[in-house]
Amino acid sequence: MNLQDSSFSPTVLEPTHETSQFSGLLIVSVIASAVGILFLLAPEMGWPLRIFVTTIILLTLKYWGSVMVLVAVQADLFFREPPRSAALQGVTGMLIVFLIVALLMFINRNRVLLKQAARRPLTSVVGLIVTAFRSEITFDSGKAMHEISRMLGATIRAMALLVGCVFVSRVLLGMLPNRRTINNDLRGWMLDESSVLQCSLLLTGMIAAWIVCHEISWRQLTRNQARLYLRSVFLTIHHADLRMVVRGRLKLRQRLDREKKQREAAAFACRTENLPEFRR
Amino acid sequence: MTGLARWLALPAIAGLYLGILREQAGLMLLSLSVLVWLLVEWLLFTWRVWYELRQLKFERSVNGRTEPSGILWAGRSVAVEVRLTSSFLGMGSIVQIRDVVPENMEVMDQMNDVTTRSRFHSAVFRYRATVLGAGQLHLPGFHIVMLDRQGFFRAERFIPQTQTFRVLPAFQQVGDPQPLVKRINSQPQHGIHRLQRSGMGSELLELREYVAGDPPKSIAWKVSARRDKLMTRQYESEVPVRLQLFIDGSIGTRTGGFGLRLLDQMNFVAASVAKAAISAGDPVGAMLFDERGLRRIPAATGDRGFHRLLDALSDFSVNPAPIPDRLTNRLIETAMGVAADQFPELLEGSVNHVPFLLFPISPWAHSRLRERYRLAAVIAQLYRLSPVKQLQLVYDDPLMATFAQHFLSQSGLSWMEPVVSIRNRGFHDGLARMEILSSALARAVSQARDNEVFVVFADLLECVPSLSHLMPAVKLVLARHHRVAFVCPSPTFLRPTAESTVSRSVAAEDLLLAAEQIRMRELAARLQFELRRIGATVSISGESGAIHLVLSQMSLARTGRMAAGGVR
Amino acid sequence: MMFLIREIAGWVLVAAALVVMRMGLNFALTSGSPKIVEASVVIFASLGLLRAGILLIRISTAARICKLDRQQDKSQ
Numbered sequence: 029m030n031l032q033d034s035s036f037s038p039t040v041l042e043p044t045h046e047t048s049q050f051s052g053l054l055i056v057s058v059i060a061s062a063v064g065i066l067f068l069l070a071p072e073m074g075w076p077l078r079i080f081v082t083t084i085i086l087l088t089l090k091y092w093g094s095v096m097v098l099v100a101v102q103a104d105l106f107f108r109e110p111p112r113s114a115a116l117q118g119v120t121g122m123l124i125v126f127l128i129v130a131l132l133m134f135i136n137r138n139r140v141l142l143k144q145a146a147r148r149p150l151t152s153v154v155g156l157i158v159t160a161f162r163s164e165i166t167f168d169s170g171k172a173m174h175e176i177s178r179m180l181g182a183t184i185r186a187m188a189l190l191v192g193c194v195f196v197s198r199v200l201l202g203m204l205p206n207r208r209t210i211n212n213d214l215r216g217w218m219l220d221e222s223s224v225l226q227c228s229l230l231l232t233g234m235i236a237a238w239i240v241c242h243e244i245s246w247r248q249l250t251r252n253q254a255r256l257y258l259r260s261v262f263l264t265i266h267h268a269d270l271r272m273v274v275r276g277r278l279k280l281r282q283r284l285d286r287e288k289k290q291r292e293a294a295a296f297a298c299r300t301e302n303l304p305e306f307r308r
Numbered sequence: 309m310t311g312l313a314r315w316l317a318l319p320a321i322a323g324l325y326l327g328i329l330r331e332q333a334g335l336m337l338l339s340l341s342v343l344v345w346l347l348v349e350w351l352l353f354t355w356r357v358w359y360e361l362r363q364l365k366f367e368r369s370v371n372g373r374t375e376p377s378g379i380l381w382a383g384r385s386v387a388v389e390v391r392l393t394s395s396f397l398g399m400g401s402i403v404q405i406r407d408v409v410p411e412n413m414e415v416m417d418q419m420n421d422v423t424t425r426s427r428f429h430s431a432v433f434r435y436r437a438t439v440l441g442a443g444q445l446h447l448p449g450f451h452i453v454m455l456d457r458q459g460f461f462r463a464e465r466f467i468p469q470t471q472t473f474r475v476l477p478a479f480q481q482v483g484d485p486q487p488l489v490k491r492i493n494s495q496p497q498h499g500i501h502r503l504q505r506s507g508m509g510s511e512l513l514e515l516r517e518y519v520a521g522d523p524p525k526s527i528a529w530k531v532s533a534r535r536d537k538l539m540t541r542q543y544e545s546e547v548p549v550r551l552q553l554f555i556d557g558s559i560g561t562r563t564g565g566f567g568l569r570l571l572d573q574m575n576f577v578a579a580s581v582a583k584a585a586i587s588a589g590d591p592v593g594a595m596l597f598d599e600r601g602l603r604r605i606p607a608a609t610g611d612r613g614f615h616r617l618l619d620a621l622s623d624f625s626v627n628p629a630p631i632p633d634r635l636t637n638r639l640i641e642t643a644m645g646v647a648a649d650q651f652p653e654l655l656e657g658s659v660n661h662v663p664f665l666l667f668p669i670s671p672w673a674h675s676r677l678r679e680r681y682r683l684a685a686v687i688a689q690l691y692r693l694s695p696v697k698q699l700q701l702v703y704d705d706p707l708m709a710t711f712a713q714h715f716l717s718q719s720g721l722s723w724m725e726p727v728v729s730i731r732n733r734g735f736h737d738g739l740a741r742m743e744i745l746s747s748a749l750a751r752a753v754s755q756a757r758d759n760e761v762f763v764v765f766a767d768l769l770e771c772v773p774s775l776s777h778l779m780p781a782v783k784l785v786l787a788r789h790h791r792v793a794f795v796c797p798s799p800t801f802l803r804p805t806a807e808s809t810v811s812r813s814v815a816a817e818d819l820l821l822a823a824e825q826i827r828m829r830e831l832a833a834r835l836q837f838e839l840r841r842i843g844a845t846v847s848i849s850g851e852s853g854a855i856h857l858v859l860s861q862m863s864l865a866r867t868g869r870m871a872a873g874g875v876r
Numbered sequence: 877m878m879f880l881i882r883e884i885a886g887w888v889l890v891a892a893a894l895v896v897m898r899m900g901l902n903f904a905l906t907s908g909s910p911k912i913v914e915a916s917v918v919i920f921a922s923l924g925l926l927r928a929g930i931l932l933i934r935i936s937t938a939a940r941i942c943k944l945d946r947q948q949d950k951s952q
Binding site: 092093094095098099101102105106109110111112113114117121122124125126128129132133136137139140182189190192193194196197198200201241244245246248249250252253254255256257259260261262263264266267270271273274275277278 | 312315316319320322323326327330331332333334335336337338339340341342343344345348351354357358457458459460651653654656658659660661663664685686688689695696698699700702703704
């Protein structure tokens with residue numbers, strides 16, 4: 029492969045010399061951060077069990093990305109977070125959630141790197157890590173600057189996206205009728221008609237937004253897709269009738285074929301019947 | 309949405325539900341944040357697919373030419389350059405771009421597949437490929453897979469960028485057609501050869517006594533004076549030698565991968581001998597025959613004649629619509645694979661609905677039927693079939709087999725398993741082939757001149773039992789003093805010799821190959837015996853040996869001798 | 877024009893489906909005695925309406941794309 033950019037640096041995703049030297053560091057940091065967060069969970073759990081669970085989750089990172097880490101964190105919250113607790117509300121809660129989701133994103137983004145590392149022999153992976161730690165990294169300053177600025181830009185965009193997501197989630201949660209700070213009692217909430225109405229409005233609004241998004245994306249159909257869709261809708265509506273017609277035709281054809289064969293066999297029998305008997 | 313996104317969404321939804329039930333704010337916030345993150349990623353991805361794919365433009369040049377059609381040569385390397393232009397305003401999604409190449413093209417090191425980010429202004433990728441067999445090469449376009457950085461979403465598209473090339477058969481330059489050493493006193497005109505029989509040429513053949521009726525200008529006066537009787541000069545004859553090629557394109561010669569077909573071997577030998585003959589000034593004609601009938605290419609000489617012959621061979625090498633046969637799972641799977649490669653947007657579940665089906669109950673049979681519905685929809689859309697015909701494709705196996713074969717053939721795939729399996733039908737018992745070859749030989753004899761070399765390229769090894777049907781035509785050709793050479797290539801590219809029949813190892817493949825070689829050797833021996841007995845020459849290979857055999861027959865025809873020993 | 881009418885009809889059906897759905901949600905979330913059976917009937921009906929509306933919108937969009945395409949072919 030030879031991909032060149034006539035006006036900018038190469039855009040091919042194969043790691044450049046500058047970035048490939050950091051792949052060992054990235055692998056280490058993904059594993060370290062995953063191990064770190066997993067070791068923070070369930071402090072009452074015994075060490076052997078903790079190490080076993082952590083190993084299992086680390087082994088799934090290559091295939092499942094951050095799914096098992098999320099499940100572990102959720103399980104920890106489910107069992108350890110007291111109901112109606114105010115500990116994870118407010119800015120602290122948002123910050124913790126932001127860090128967890130950022131970690132999930134970090135693991136997902138480097139899943140390809142983990143897959144590549146899993147395919148290579150262990151010695152070469154260790155070699156990569158050792159190179160990174162021995163500071164044997166060489167730079168072409170121009171390329172390195174470009175790479176650093178690109179990576180920095182990507183990180184800032186990802187952070188902004190995550191901050192937005194957590195903030196929106198907080199606002200949505202605030203709109204849902206489960207604000208224990210206002211209604212400490214479950215019965216109190218059930219009597220709060222305005223919040224019920226707000227909830228149904230929110231759900232309906234979400235469905236409406238979903239439909240609008242889908243319909244906007246639907247308008248990007250190609251001509252062949254549009255034709256195929258119309259054809260397939262027609263076929264779905266008239267499927268039973270058309271299938272009956274087609275099966276009928278096939279049965280008729282099979283019957284005609286069978287009759288033709290029988291006629292031919294009968295004609296052959298007529299011809300052979302008239303032959304003289306074999307005499308010994 | 310990929311499996312990863314689904315697996316992430318599942319615990320997030322469950323966590324949100326449990327968080328609401330148990331009033332755990334942290335669990336709720338984390339789960340909802342993950343869901344919102346997925347939603348935002350989906351929105352961004354949809355926008356990218358809509359905006360960035362629209363901005364992506366391609367320009368492909370093959371051997372430096374960007375025209376939609378052109379000419380390539382089989383067996384030669386091709387340089388392909390793809391220039392991409394996009395908008396720098398893109399968000400840098402991961403885009404996997406693959407220039408879809410047909411089976412007739414072998415790409416070196418998978419270099420037609422690149423992964424890039426959509427955020428660039430212009431970029432170029434290059435790769436080299438080898439064209440395998442003569443016929444047609446159709447480059448349909450680019451298969452694009454767009455992914456987000458997290459691996460949550462994936463969209464496949466196909467951007468058509470059609471280029472169609474006529475692929476001319478490969479040929480080998482053999483020897484020096486016109487020797488520089490002058491061996492005769494007068495050099496005949498280009499393409500005219502001294503035939504050592506009496507005629508009106510310029511080279512003296514012999515002196516004989518005068519016979520009443522000899523032209524007075526041929527009397528050798530000095531010799532007559534010395535011998536005291538009238539002597540007449542007998543001159544050599546000068547005639548052109550015409551090469552007539554008979555090429556068999558029946559099913560047996562077209563099966564197998566491109567470059568490995570018997571037809572490719574025949575094309576190679578035919579083009580090489582035609583080149584050698586035309587270089588020596590001899591006109592070359594051809595008779596091309598297959599199930600569709602007989603096609604005659606008039607004899608021509610010069611570069612234009614050579615290229616006309618190559619064009620005809622190239623057109624002849626394009627596989628015709630295959631004979632409909634039984635439907636196999638492999639055929640359906642291959643057709644689905646090609647459809648996923650070249651028409652991924654038509655296989656999307658949102659546009660390619662499958663009606664509700666209760667039966668069959670078995671999940672495997674159910675999924676196979678659903679797959680067939682989807683394939684039928686794609687084929688019906690491509691060939692503009694009516695909805696009834698579309699449904700008929702699902703329930704009528706022969707119809708589906710016909711369309712699937714046709715679809716694969718048009719997509720540049722070589723013929724597949726069901727075609728190979730056809731035996732004892734028409735051409736395969738050899739009778740039909742012998743009949744059409746006999747009629748072609750008879751027709752060529754009726755149009756022939758004095759001195760012609762007939763070269764028959766045919767898959768005769770499988771038709772040895774029916775060879776007696778061909779014998780009268782071959783005897784007729786030889787009786788008219790033409791020369792006949794048979795070139796029967798073998799599918800394994802191996803000349804069936806005693807060494808080739810020995811198994812190299814006890815592995816099943818080697819034993820099978822050895823068994824096949826033993827069978828071929830027996831057939832070849834019988835074929836050679838039958839044909840050589842009546843004076844024809846035979847080559848059981850489609851390589852340089854066959855070229856030299858035909859050229860030696862041509863040089864014999866030029867000298868007028870019957871055999872290399874010098875018998876006239 | 878027919879496409880436009882069909883599309884408007886589709887959006888009207890979608891809007892109606894959303895209104896009915898909200899009604900159904902209100903039934904389910906009514907304080908004191910949540911009417912689950914009534915809510916499920918109403919939500920089921922709303923889903924039918926939603927499906928019909930979306931089908932109309934999609935068909936009209938696809939048909940419009942096909943027609944535009946045919947017009948472009950003719951003009952070429």
